[in-house]
Amino acid sequence: MNKLISAGKKAIISSLKVKRNEKLLLVTDRQKMRIAEALALWAKKSGAEVTTYLMTETLRPITGPTSLFENMIKKANVIVYMLDARIEEKPFRGFMVEAGFKYGRICMMPGITVDMMERLVNIDFKNMDRLTRKVIRIIKDCPDVRVTNRFGTDITFSVKGRKWENDNGDISKKGMHGNLPAGECYTCPVERTFTGRIVFSLIDDKIGRGEMIFEKGTLVDFKGKGIKEILKGIGKDPTGRIIGEFGIGTNRGAKICKNMLEAEKAFGTVHFAIGDSYGLGKNKSKFHFDALVDKVTLTAGTKTIIKGGRYLVK
Numbered sequence: 001m002n003k004l005i006s007a008g009k010k011a012i013i014s015s016l017k018v019k020r021n022e023k024l025l026l027v028t029d030r031q032k033m034r035i036a037e038a039l040a041l042w043a044k045k046s047g048a049e050v051t052t053y054l055m056t057e058t059l060r061p062i063t064g065p066t067s068l069f070e071n072m073i074k075k076a077n078v079i080v081y082m083l084d085a086r087i088e089e090k091p092f093r094g095f096m097v098e099a100g101f102k103y104g105r106i107c108m109m110p111g112i113t114v115d116m117m118e119r120l121v122n123i124d125f126k127n128m129d130r131l132t133r134k135v136i137r138i139i140k141d142c143p144d145v146r147v148t149n150r151f152g153t154d155i156t157f158s159v160k161g162r163k164w165e166n167d168n169g170d171i172s173k174k175g176m177h178g179n180l181p182a183g184e185c186y187t188c189p190v191e192r193t194f195t196g197r198i199v200f201s202l203i204d205d206k207i208g209r210g211e212m213i214f215e216k217g218t219l220v221d222f223k224g225k226g227i228k229e230i231l232k233g234i235g236k237d238p239t240g241r242i243i244g245e246f247g248i249g250t251n252r253g254a255k256i257c258k259n260m261l262e263a264e265k266a267f268g269t270v271h272f273a274i275g276d277s278y279g280l281g282k283n284k285s286k287f288h289f290d291a292l293v294d295k296v297t298l299t300a301g302t303k304t305i306i307k308g309g310r311y312l313v314k
Helices: 003-015 030-045 067-075 087-103 114-121 125-139 225-234
Strands: 023-028 049-054 078-081 105-108 145-148 154-157 165-167 177-179 184-187 195-203 206-215 218-223 243-249 270-275 288-293 297-300 303-307
Touching (some): 023 067, 030 049, 049 067, 067 087, 087 225, 125 184, 195 225, 218 225, 243 288
Parallel strands (some): 023 078, 078 105
Antiparallel strands (some): 184 243, 195 206, 195 288, 243 270
């Protein structure tokens, strides 16, 4: 069994746990067809009814579903999204997440590559899950979280009362959504407590440092080409400037690269998103843009979880 086929088995059997007679919808483009074929193979072996939706370049960027596609989403038990990651398509991705776990369960894999499948999906999810759970136990309900790094990041906030999600690869039940590759825990900071500066190395698949300055949960100033392009797309929609997520990478194999799907899982990094909070906070938006912060020191009260990009928790 080659590595891609093996990774496809891991995704379908171990992560999504696809069952006989379930309806699986694969949303892909031509670049991801080898991956789609590996997933379809194991879904078929599991006895599922498999439908592949191929997005052509002539229809892109897609910002919203057609009425026929909406009906397909409603009928699917399991959805796998694999389109190449593009800024203009964030509203469509937002629709996919919301509708996907409303009607079934959804695995988001924007920008997934064969290399990422073979290297980061075909892994021991249990070991990764153990670390992720330990991090959540330390930081959960902490009223005093601080993230700093040597580039100028200094942001403080509370996560008291906020639910945490463990993206450990388990997307097996209705109402679940997650990524493959997996490997993070995330929540939404208490908005009014979120104040300070974030200096990021990557924002929504764009390399190049930038800055975001927040006051009480709202983006009030910024620097950098990537964030400038994103805010141009958001326009005057105020929901796109509210803090929506704080995440911590826990996948040992993930690297900082141009693909946020992998980069946000990297050890010793955290990420913040503006826009939709996926129901974990107060903000609801059609936008959601992640910014990666590396070489961080992360403290929760008096406990240091990461120092200079190295985990102190094992």
